[in-house]
Each structure stands twice: as C-alpha cells, then as structure tokens.
Amino acid sequence: MPSHSAAERQALADALTEAGPGAPTLCAGWTTTDLAVHLVVRENRPHLRVAGAIAPLREWSQRQEAAVAGRPYPDLVSTFRNGPARTSPFALPKVDGLANLLEHFVHCEDVRRAGEGWAPRKLPSDRQAAIWKNVTSPFVKALMRRSPVAVSLQVPGGEPVPVLRREGPGVVLRGEPGELALYIFGRKDQAQIEILGPEDAVARFREAPMRT
Known part of the structure; x- marks a missing residue:
C-alpha cells in the first residue's frame, strides 16, 4: 500500500495534469508550470537551492534551474509523479514521511483551489x-x-x-x-x-x- 505522501503525490500530479501548464495556483506569483519546476528541483536537484544562496554559485544555479524550467510541462509532471531519484534524500522513507506529506497535500490544494467550483476532498x-x-x-x-x-x-x-x-x-x-x-x-x-x-x-x- 502506498504511503500517505505517495498518495498525495499522485493527487498533486493529477491536479497539475488536469489544470495544464500556466494555470494559476495559490502560491503567490507561481503558475502550475512554476510549481512543477519547484517540485522537480526540490526532489531531484536540491543542491541548486543551496548553491543559489552562495554568491559565487548563484548564476550557475539559476542557469541550471532555467534548464529544468525549459523542459516540456508533461515531462516535469511525469518526473514528479514517478518520485525522486534513488540518490535523492527525499527517496529515504523516513524523510519522505516527514518532508513530503504536507508539501504534497498543500500544493495539491494550491492547484485545485485556485480554480473555480472546488470542494474539499474527502480524505481517508x-x-x-x-x-x-x-x-x-x-x-x-x-x-x-x-x-x-x-x-x-x-x-x-x-x-x-x-x-x-x-x-x-x-x-x-x-x-x-x-x-x-x-x-x-x-x-x-x-x-x-x-x-x-x-x-x-x-x-x-x-x-x-x-x-x-
């Protein structure tokens, strides 16, 4: 049986797919495309965020993240849906449970509730x-x-x-x-x-x- 964070991952990926690229979210200034880039970078290239905070590495980090942002939207969503790379710290079960459940749930609702006609999901x-x-x-x-x-x-x-x-x-x-x-x-x-x-x-x- 998938973990709760894994179930919310699929719900978020479904919401991103249904909304499509460039759709609004509840994250200020972010579209669904921005959110998809964030999710992929967060899990698979977390070092880019660390490098972005270091002045000599900031330009390199921005180029690398821009390259991720240039990928097709369906590819970004698919990468996120399939989970982090095995070498990612987010692939560790304990880290997944602690770091991903709220991340996935809140961002899923960021996509869903930015649209019209939404209703709260009935979660188990x-x-x-x-x-x-x-x-x-x-x-x-x-x-x-x-x-x-x-x-x-x-x-x-x-x-x-x-x-x-x-x-x-x-x-x-x-x-x-x-x-x-x-x-x-x-x-x-x-x-x-x-x-x-x-x-x-x-x-x-x-x-x-x-x-x-």
Missing part, C-alpha cells in the same frame, strides 16, 4: 490522522511563532491541543487536519476552519502574518 481518516500528526509537530508549531496570542488546534469532536503558549487569552483553530494545515501554511482565505476565542484575541490573531 488515516491520512487525516497522519496530517494531524504533522500539524502538531514541533516544526509546524514553529510556523505559528508570529502569533501575538496563544494558539491551540482542534479537530471536530476532539480536545484543543496547545501549539503556541502566550500570556492572556488565546484562540482555538478548529477544523479537519488538512484544513488546519492549509491555514497554517498561509492559505487563510481557502482553508475551511473556525477561529474561536475572545473577539480581541481573534482579531489580533487574524492580523498576524503567517507562512506563505
């Missing part, structure tokens, strides 16, 4: 549970650090789980794990969640910048 309960494990991890908790108020996450019917502690009244974000992930990763307008708490705390939280 075990995949929602895997996403919940990720959104309550220390890494994702760090994405909430800009909030001026305390934050807890809650799934429908569950108990609130604190992810950021602050003095004074805080807020509770309530929704399905996937929707919470979208909100935490900056997709505020599309994530279907409730923000519960005192009016002032909710207002201050809504004004806080989130990851984009």
